[in-house]
Amino acid sequence: GVLVPVLVPVLVPSEVCWFLCWFLCWFPVRLVAKTSLSSPPWPEVKLPDPVEEAKYHAELVRRVNGLIAAGHYGRLFAVVHFASKQWKVTSEDLIMMDNVLEAECGDRIRMEKVLLVGADDFTLIGRPLLGKELVRVEATVIEKTESWPRINVRFRRKRNYQRTQIIVNPQTVLRINTIEVFPCLS
Amino acid sequence: MVVLSGARWLRCRLTDRFWRVQEVLKYARHFRGRKNRCYKLAVRSVRRAFVKSTKARREKKRFLRALWITRIGAASLEHGLKYPSFISNLLKSQVELNRKVIADLAIYEPKTFKSLAALAQRRRQEGFLAALGDGKEPEGIFSRIVHRQY
Numbered sequence: 001g002v003l004v005p006v007l008v009p010v011l012v013p014s015e016v017c018w019f020l021c022w023f024l025c026w027f028p029v030r031l032v033a034k035t036s037l038s039s040p041p042w043p044e045v046k047l048p049d050p051v052e053e054a055k056y057h058a059e060l061v062r063r064v065n066g067l068i069a070a071g072h073y074g075r076l077f078a079v080v081h082f083a084s085k086q087w088k089v090t091s092e093d094l095i096m097m098d099n100v101l102e103a104e105c106g107d108r109i110r111m112e113k114v115l116l117v118g119a120d121d122f123t124l125i126g127r128p129l130l131g132k133e134l135v136r137v138e139a140t141v142i143e144k145t146e147s148w149p150r151i152n153v154r155f156r157r158k159r160n161y162q163r164t165q166i167i168v169n170p171q172t173v174l175r176i177n178t179i180e181v182f183p184c185l186s
Numbered sequence: 187m188v189v190l191s192g193a194r195w196l197r198c199r200l201t202d203r204f205w206r207v208q209e210v211l212k213y214a215r216h217f218r219g220r221k222n223r224c225y226k227l228a229v230r231s232v233r234r235a236f237v238k239s240t241k242a243r244r245e246k247k248r249f250l251r252a253l254w255i256t257r258i259g260a261a262s263l264e265h266g267l268k269y270p271s272f273i274s275n276l277l278k279s280q281v282e283l284n285r286k287v288i289a290d291l292a293i294y295e296p297k298t299f300k301s302l303a304a305l306a307q308r309r310r311q312e313g314f315l316a317a318l319g320d321g322k323e324p325e326g327i328f329s330r331i332v333h334r335q336y
Contacts, residue, residue, distance in 0.1 A: 040318065045311040077295065079287050086287045088294075115283055116298070123298045125305070128282035153236035162233070 061185050064122045069183040073119035076179040078137055081113040081129075089137070093176040101172045103141050109174070111137040117181055124181070136180040142173045254285040261292035265303035267310075275306035275313070 032038045067073065077090045083097040103109060114135045117124045124130060152165040207225050213235070214221055214228040221227040259269035276283070281302070283291075292299045323329055 040314070042314050045314045047311060047315065079283060079291075086284050088287050088290045115281075115287075118295060118298045120297075123295075123301050125281055125302070127280040151236050152240050153233060154240065155233055155237045164236075 064124075065183045065185045067122060068181050068185075073121065073181075076117060076119050076181060078114050078118075078135065078179050079116040080111045080137055081115060082111055086115065089176050089179070091176055091178055094142075095139070095174045095176065097172050097174070098147070098169050099172070100144070100170045101141060101174075105141050105144060107141050108177070109139045109141065111139060117179070119181075124185075131184075133184055134182055136178070136182070138177045138179075139174045140177055142175050144170065144172050147171050251285060254289040257289040257292060258285060261289075261299055262303055262306075265300060265307075267303055267306060271310055272303065272306045275309040276302065278313070279305055279309045281305070 075090055077088060080087050080089050082095070083099060085097075087095055089095065101109075112132055114130045114137055115126050115128060117130060117135050124134070147169040150167045150169070152167060154163045155161065210232055211223075211225065211228055213232045216222070217228070217231055219227075221231040255269060258272065262269055262272040273285075283302075288299070288302070291302070
């Protein structure tokens with residue numbers, strides 16, 4: 001066989017590494033080809049710095065605590081879970097539930113499951129409920145009546161089938177007296 | 187002596203026909219045409235009205251829920267989120283407000299709704315970051331990503 005001399009550029013390995021690092025710093029090379037699956041379909045997300053965020057949160061909590069303690073809020077509204085329903089409630093509001101409450105007329109009631117409290121400048125969102133020492137929602141039972149007679153009619157034509165049912169539900173009416181917030185945020 | 191059956195010359199005559207008819211007509215007074223006056227027509231109309239209201243009571247719940255969903259979707263689009271991501275991210279952040287209340291907040295408390303949308307957006311971004319993971323590859327896998335280049 002004939003030996004063909006091949007000219008190979010000789011570079012010492014340390015020089016190669018140094019050159020590559022310098023090269024990549026100035027010209028970053030994508031090591032993956034850009035296809036439809038090489039990056040996620042959502043735009044890239046950058047969250048703020050956790051330390052700075054913690055400082056910002058503490059400052060915010062202090063300010064809201066100060067507002068609540070000083071009483072710089074107007075009318076408060078609350079979202080209350082009551083009678084298996086959620087109600088958006090303010091003071092002097094009337095609420096009617098379609099069942100019996102075991103309390104006499106004139107009794108004062110405290111609603112404990114509060115999901116959200118808000119004022120003009122701040123909102124307190126519970127996950128899922130707010131603490132009992134943070135909010136206080138009080139209501140009074142005003143009247144206990146029955147609903148108007150609801151008529152249920154089932155009818156099938158040409159089959160001589162007609163059933164009528166009259167349903168009268170007991171109802172309770174409550175008046176929301178006050179919503180109070182206390183400055184115990186942390 | 188106790189007489190259990192009436193004498194044979196007594197006839198049983200309907201004396202309160204007027205009130206029986208009024209019981210049906212009172213539900214038809216606001217109808218249009220002769221069915222608010224004539225018993226024969228009113229009976230049919232009143233029966234259909236009751237049957238429709240019975241069925242509609244079940245559909246009202248579905249209809250109202252669809253309305254709330256439309257309203258919440260429109261309001262969240264104003265803040266740059268779509269309805270599915272808004273609701274799913276709120277639930278993942280353990281906020282358990284129902285659609286009726288969120289729709290009311292979107293109408294009457296816009297600032298509160300904006301804060302809820304911001305909460306959902308932040309939870310969404312954290313979800314994206316969590317899905318990407320560390321960016322490292324599992325060990326022992328031969329991948330098409332080139333790590334060393336000469």
